[in-house]
Each structure stands twice: as C-alpha cells, then as structure tokens.
Amino acid sequence: MSSEPRERILASARALYLEGGVQAVTMRGVAERVGVTATALYRHFDNKEDLLTELIGQAFLTFGAYLHRALGGKTPMERFLRSSESYLDFALEQREIYRTIFMSPVPKPADRPGFQSHRFDPASTFQFLVDRIRECMDSGDLRKDDPEQVAISVWAHVHGLASLQVCGSFDLPDEQFQEVYRQSVKRMIAGLAGPSS
Amino acid sequence: MSSEPRERILASARALYLEGGVQAVTMRGVAERVGVTATALYRHFDNKEDLLTELIGQAFLTFGAYLHRALGGKTPMERFLRSSESYLDFALEQREIYRTIFMSPVPKPADRPGFQSHRFDPASTFQFLVDRIRECMDSGDLRKDDPEQVAISVWAHVHGLASLQVCGSFDLPDEQFQEVYRQSVKRMIAGLAGPSS
DNA sequence: GTCTATAGGTGGATAGAC
C-alpha cells in the first residue's frame, strides 16, 4: 500500500484521541508520536479537519461492528438483549468514540456542506433498534405498541445508563456496573408498577 | 455591595457560556463584553479557573431551584412525576448548564485539591430521586423494590431522553419532544412486556 | 517525503504606569 504512512498517522491520532478526546489531537502531537515533524503530515492530509473526519469515519465503522454481533442471536428477544449488551460493550471499551458519536452535538448538514451521513450514525442505530423491537412485538415477546416510540424509550434508557457511567457519575467499577445495567434492562421491560417479576 | 463589578463580570461570562459552552468563555471575551480590558478581570478573580468555578457553582443552584419545584406536588406520585418534568425543563431551558453538570466527566477529588461538592451535584440529584421513589413504594404507587436500583433506572431513562434531545439526536422540536418524553415516562412505569396499559 | 524557518492566530497571565 502506498498509504501506509497514512495509516500510521491515523493510528497515532486515534491513540491521542482515546487518551484525551478531540482536543488532545493536535498536528504537532500526532507528528511527534509518529516521529516526524508536523509539516510532514500535510503530505498525507490536506488539513486537520481532513484527518479528524477520517478518524471519525473509522469510529462509526467500529460501532457498526459491535452492533452487528447482536444479529447472531437466535430469537428476536435474544437479538434484542444482545443489542443492548453490544451497545454497552462499545460504550465502555470505546469511551471516547462513544462520547463523540452519542454525547456530542450532532452536526447539522448546514454546518458541513457536503456532509455525508455514515452507515452507523445515531439515526441508523435507531433504525436498527426499531427493527429489533418490531421483531419482538411480532413474536409476542413484547407488547404490541408503536415500535418507534418504544425504541426511543429503550435507546434513551441504555444510553442514559452508558453515558452516566462513561462520565463517572455512578462511581462504580465497570464490572459492577454491567450487572446493574442488565438488571435495569430487565426492569425497563417489566416496568416499575404492577406485580413483582 | 463592593462586589458589583464582580457580578457584572459573572453575568458576561454566563452569557458567553450559554452561547457557546465553556470554550466560549475567554478572559478577553468576557472583558470585551463587560467593556474593560482583560487584565482588569484579574482584580476580581485570581485566574480563569476561579471565575469558572464560581460560574458553575451558581449553575448548580439554578438546577436545585428547578428540582425544588417538584416538592409542591401533593401526593408521592405527583412529586415523582413533577420531578421528571422539572428535570426536563431544566435540561431544555438551561442546555449548556445541563451539559456541564450531567454530560461532562465528573471531576474527581484527586483532580481538584480542595474540591467541594455542591449542594446539587449528580450525587444529591440521585438522592433526591431515591427519596421520591421510596415515597411511591411506601404509598403503593410503585412496586416494592430496591429504591436505589430503581432510581438508577429512572434517572438513566430521563437523562437519556434529555441528553439525546440536547445533542439534537432526535431532530424534534422541543414542544413535540416534551410529549414524547411524558409518554416514555409512562412506558417506563408500565413496562414494555405484559398487557397494554 | 521530510525537513527548517516562519507567518499568523488565540489565549492566559504579569509588570508597572496612571
């Protein structure tokens, strides 16, 4: 590949990104990590935004790979539950990427002329979830309801849990939190009122 | 008051903050807005962090005022539902403050020597919610369960909804979203499985 | 492809005159 140096630059950028977020990615910093001077990077990327765009693009693909695992489940309910597991795995294992995708303001098309939506942006995540839920309603595992509205509730619930953990609001180690997360998903399905499960 | 200029500085800082977040608050920018030079600010604040700390402190008080409204409800369930309403009101009306309090990494005591927790930080929000939920369990409005675990589920759910809206992930106008939010709270209470409500 | 040198920008903070 003639683009091997390009990959090395992206790798260094990703490392800095995972350590300290977007603001930790500077041309100087990336260059130092690669072992060249900052100006050398401009042979491979037009400018910083270019580099960042490619980085984020790869991040979306990573998320897509996590979600895709859930489709290995054999029943609708299994696929639904696995989706929530995969979602959490991604949030915990790729914290900074999760922050960027789901905890940062969504750039509007107006802000970025020529903006191309990725395969796995928040919108397609949402659609993925709608499909899992519709399946469960068809199979009778979930009560019949508007799949899109239910998807909003479910997504908000898992995202809320994941994002609070990523922010450190719970002050729980990840292993303990995973159990809390699973229980909470059960509770979301069973509800808060009515007879105990 | 001898601290009147101090208040004017804070007001300008708050304005910038609400417009563009923390990063929009620069000593130069604040000073320009007040109508003085940047150096003048250092007569009133030791440094930028000092200014920011005071700003955030006031923000926590604002949030506390929102939550406090919920206590006007007459029954436990009413107070519980009003809490969720107040929470959303705050998130939508004070977006940037909401971001700072609930969507940013929680500073660990280690990071800030002499760090003093505020009256309404994530931890005390959580306690407030636990109290509302315990009330509802005692009154029989909610099924008996571990109030803290249920509080986690409930908080995550409303925070997830609020934060996704604040980020623009839903792409819905606030008025429409409020109705979605209310329905979702109902759904959280009723659950996703079992008979329709 | 990579370097040195350099331009041009933003931001925090201090010294000392008024």
Added chain:
DNA sequence: GTCTATCCACCTATAGAC
C-alpha cells in the same frame, strides 16, 4: 481599578530547501 505593553505557551498552516 483600569490601562498599555509585553511575555509565554500552544496551535494551524505555508514556502522553499534537501
């Protein structure tokens, strides 16, 4: 209390030599 002048750190980006 506020000013001017100034320093320092850090950043993106370009020109032109090698």
